[in-house]
Amino acid sequence: MRLSTVILPIYRWSEGQKVWQRAEDLGFHASYTYDHLSWRTFRDGPWFGAVPTLTAAAAATRRMRLGTLVTSPNFRHPVTLAKELISLDDISDGRVTLGIGAGGSGFDATTLGQDPWSPRERADRFAEFVPLLDQLLSEDAVSHTGTYYSAVEARNIPGCVQRPRLPFAVAATGPRGMKLAARHGQGWVTTGDPKLFASGTPEQSRAAVRDQIARLGAACAEIGRDPAELGRTLLTGFTPERTTPLESVDAFVDFAGRYGELGITEIVVHAPIPDSDFAADQAIFEKIAIEAPAQLG
Incomplete structure (x- = not known):
């Protein structure tokens, strides 16, 4: 089983760089970040863009995979997102995974001035978004006319480092x-x-x-x-x-092992953030990162 982490994009890079580099030093398989314009209880605090953050992380690390958990159509268009992802995949030398979902009804859903989409419309948009993004990341030139998204001779040369796409x-x-x-x-x-x-x-x-x-x-x-x-x-x-798995190495191994028995192959834990929903003991978090993978196999 792989063990990965999420680092929320709340840090000025002078501090954030150290957080991402420490995650690599701890041996995490991947470090992800949320792709939101703002999020829940963090809305009135610092919150930076996912793609620039991952680009900086790509330059500051060497081995660890990087990605989003998750990107959604709420404020993204497949054509512009594809260009950003191809650039990020190149800068990271092929270490990017795109976590992608339909999105929800939170702040992202209305920040651009639109009414929140119904669950049906979110599903419809997602069903069009994903195949088009797949095509844009896999082919040099794409034209597509859809209900929600279109592309007219969109060029994506040289494409992803990872083939056929990230x-x-x-x-x-x-x-x-x-x-x-x-x-x-x-x-x-x-x-x-x-x-x-x-x-x-x-x-x-x-x-x-x-x-x-x-x-x-x-x-x-x-x-x-x-x-x-x-x-x-x-x-x-x-x-x-909730936070119980991060109370000790034994608690985490028990938690992860039970989900591993169901078929889960990667567990992702949030890097601790004091005085938040993701508060946890940093020392225990680091001990889990170092010791738990060997116990999980």
């Missing part, structure tokens, strides 16, 4: 999202079942993730794809266990 990790729980993950993803991302966060039990959460993985497998079977080809990532902090 990998997608598709965040999905519904049937349409699962089909997109099966067809276009190299990975799949879940935060568990959000309905269980406040009052569910760890056992219920694991049962929900087990069901999600089964539905992902069914979506792969529909198109004749081996589900083992997809990585399966759990972004922690949104299941009923």
Whole structure:
């Protein structure tokens, strides 16, 4: 099982550079960041752009993979996003993974002045966004006329360092999202079942993730794809266990091992942020990063 982290884009780079470099020194497989314009309780504090942050991180690190958890259509267009991702993949020498999801109804959904999209429209847009982005990242020139997104002879030369393009990790729980993950993803991302966060039990959460993985497998079977080809990532902090896994190495190994038994192949933990939803003991966090992977195998 791989162990990765999320570093929220809240730091001026004089400080943030040290956080990203420390994550590489600790041996994390990947470090991700959120791709939002602002987010929940962090709305009134510092919050920097995901792509510039990842570009700086690419220049400050050498081995660790980098990526978004997750990018969405809320304020992105496939043509401009593709150009940024190709540039980032080049600067990082092929270390980028795009975590991508349909987006939600938070601040990003209305910042550009639009009314929030309905769940149906978000799903419709996502179903058009992902295949077009796939094409833009894989081909030198693309023209497309869609309901929501268009491209007219969009050029993306020289393309990605990673071939045929950088990998997608598709965040999905519904049937349409699962089909997109099966067809276009190299990975799949879940935060568990959000309905269980406040009052569910760890056992219920694991049962929900087990069901999600089964539905992902069914979506792969529909198109004749081996589900083992997809990585399966759990972004922690949104299941009923909340911060419990970061209380000790033993607690984390138990938590991660139980999800590993279900088929999860990568666990992502938030780098500690004092006085926030992601507060945790930095020393224990670092000890988990160093010691837990060997115990998980």
